[in-house]
Amino acid sequence: MKRYVFAVAALPFGSFPALADPLASWNDTATKAAIIDFVERVSDPNSSDFVPEEARIATFDNDGTLWGEQPVYFQLIYALDRLKEKAEADPSILTSDVLKAAAAGDMAAVADGGEAGLMEILNVSHSGLSVDAFQADVADWIATARHPDTNRPYNEMVYAPMLELLDYLEAEGFQTWIVSGGGLHFMRAFASETYGIPINRIVGSVTPTSYEVVDGVPVVMKGPGIAFQDDKAGKPVGIDSHIGRRPIFVGGNSDGDFQMLEYATAGDGPALGVIVHHTDADREYAYDRDSHIGKLVRGLDEADARGWVIIDMKEDWAKVWPE
Structure with missing residues (x-):
């Protein structure tokens, strides 16, 4: 499944119809308005909050933020x-x-x-x-493989509103990255086709690797253990190592993303952190503070004070899954 790509056809000279809503799967709530307002401000050269394209970095967690994570990762x-x-x-x-x-x-x-x-x-x-x-x-x-509850392929267990958000950001000059606790090599196998994000823009946890020549073929082999865990305090470290800039837009869903949100929004200039709050037991799952997966406690408690936006899945999303 390829990511939704929004395109604008060539228009006759003199016609200026309103562009299609880039976040069509989002309800018209304050959450959607806050996201659009931020993107418009940082991408408008006439705005005091304008950020040059090379600094418009957006990072997203994967599990629970771009695709599902229940009943287990x-x-x-x-x-x-x-x-x-x-x-x-x-x-x-x-x-x-x-x-x-x-x-x-x-x-x-x-x-x-x-x-x-x-x-x-x-x-x-x-x-x-x-x-x-x-x-x-x-x-x-x-x-x-198929998901045990929905019987969907796993690369269709992605959130339609977040796919639209990725496209919207790219269209407005952002560079989108995945920064996730999931395995780097695991995500590289599907993320580029699923999200439209190149594999060199994926930061994840890695196992020890080694260079070997096997049956005359040079390969990189995966070993046991963890060489780097891209979770919690590891996420800012991974961002610094692979991107070299603080992101100005960060999407997460759990306290495993807290340090990434904190790091991004502590920088100079405008920045926005958003947290996907799983509140929809009918269309997906409802969980936060007591969950064994995607526990969200500190993020909920501190979001308002830190200026982060909580995405209420039930209220803010008109639909969850792509068609």
Whole structure:
């Protein structure tokens, strides 16, 4: 699925009709007005808040901000699917209770394993193969796997209003980036086609990698463990390392994005932080403070004081999913 692209056809000289609403999937609420007002101010050369194009950087979290993240992170679902396949071919890889539980689909036992158990699952499912082979495998999974609740392909579990926002920002001279806690190589396998964001504008968590020549072919291999976690305080570090500028527009949905929002809006000049608040149990899911995924506490408590905009999914979005 390719991202929505808004285009304006050539118009006869002298005709100036109003342009189509770039955020058509958004209800006409104060949230939409605040976003449009900010974009117009920073992109208008006559505005005191004008920001040159090279500094119009927008960064977005992925899980829960651009696409869904319930009932668990989609990358974990991929890891569990691949672990089960590998275990069927070679049961000896199930060297711990957590791995055995994961292969059996016992999610309660997997949750009890905590971060250490999750790392075991990721090590078995994500390492020991080249980056190219891993990304090809993720692309195959994206093409065939279906979400357990909606039965949609995972690359259709993206939020239509956020796709429109990405296009709107690009049309107004912004450079859009993904800065997410998800795996860099995992996101590279689908994000460019899904969001229209080039792979060199993706910042994510990475495993240790190494250069090797395998059967005469030079490759980069994925190893076990985590070399850099692009979450929480890691997000500003990733932004500094890969972008080199503070963003002036940031989109997130959880307290894992708090430091990225804080970093961006602490800079000189205008900046806007937005938080997707999952309030729609009918069309998607409703969760925040007590959620095991996408917990949102500090962001809700401090958004008003910091000038951040809370996107109420139920009230602000006319629709959630693309057609």
